[in-house]
Amino acid sequence: MADGIESQLSAMEKGNLPMSISTNPKIHLAQKMLAELIGTYCVIFAGCGSVAVNKIYGGTITFPGVCVTWGLIVMAMIYTVGHISSAHFNPAVTISLSFLGLFPYKEVGFYILSQLLGSILASGTLALIMNVNSDSFFGTAPVGSTLQSFAVEIVITFILMFVISGASNDDRAVKKHGGIAVGMTIMLNVFVGG
Template sequence: MAPKVDGIEEEEISRMESGGVTNSNSNSNSQSNAKQGFCFSPIVVTTAQKVVAEIIGTYFVIFAGCGSVVVNKLYGETVTFPGICVTWGLIVMVMIYTVGHVSGAHFNPAVTITSALFRRFPWKEVPLYIIAQLMGSILASGTLSLMFDVTEKAYFGTLPVGSNGQSLAIEIIISFLLMFVVSGVGTDSRAIGEFGGIAVGMTIMLNVFVAGPISGASMNPARSIGPAIVKHEYRGLWVYVVGPIIGTISGAFAYNLIRFTNKPISELTKNGSFLRNKSNDDSS
């Protein structure tokens, strides 16, 4: 038993003099931390910020892009098809520069899944991002439905104009191009990052020009699922889920094959680093 001074053990005095805390204080602090730790954890706060950014970003991408479709169909082709293409490209570019530094500006479940597959994004956040993207799309689609008298002719979702196979093929191709560009400007340290948003926005615009009259140029499951749920129009919806996912995975894989590395191909295929795509493998 340690000797006491005025009823306080010398060990306790020693701990207090050295800047330590008493057992009672430790218990109190641990209980306080337990109450505040989860909600105020930096990880939880940061993840919540990312999710909110994805909801808001996806909302305005769908609101502006699909809104241009609705306005064009309901008000005598005032926006025009080129105007719709430019609108999609501009809104994606604007939102990339607005929240890209917060969440990465995915706005697209296919991009999120592909990023996680190639070790550019944590798998644990994938469900949260997909839920956020779908929520943003549904909210935007609901807003447009409340604002406009959306007839069947003015439907702002995506439907195959020809066969499902034709639309599937073109969705794979344009999604390939989109992810190929994203991989080049967004994940390669040699790229000029400041122009990444412009490159991605221009790619969206070009893809809508080419594929818009055929498939609607979705490239994004959330872009098609949101309007489908709100307007209860599910024809060919699987095309806009399967096509973009296959296309984005293929596009990322293709870029990783041509990405510069100082390792021989035999070593890349042996340890799988062409999939992992670590930044330290890419430095020249």
């Protein structure tokens, strides 16, 4: 047994093992759901929080700062809980990966429930700690037509799913860099899509 641990440590030092080694390779669905809930909570809290702070306090963060915030929080959460739940944080990612055969259909509903609950809790926390009133609007309003906005959403969603599928789910990918690739894609998509 000691030889096994020593060989794993040696391989880890050489960079030949994944970023984390679990002593229990079987992760329960409840753990995955909790990881998705917490990860989604953090993503929404930081990302939407940066938008709200920027709007409430007169552009203190700026639009590029909001973009960077979204990219960094997604990257941080991928590295924090990705080894537990694969770090979807978005029903579109969960559904797409299940259609591609990269995620079991039977867990889709549980993941979406966790993601929705994490989002609601983060939104509630932001509403509680910030000066939000009924006139507050922190969303983005389309600058073009509905068709143009729909086209932008299709393109940036395709780019995101393309990067997630290639950088994080392909067996040939260097998965330890997947969080950087996905986080930077989120940042660039926010720059383009608002």
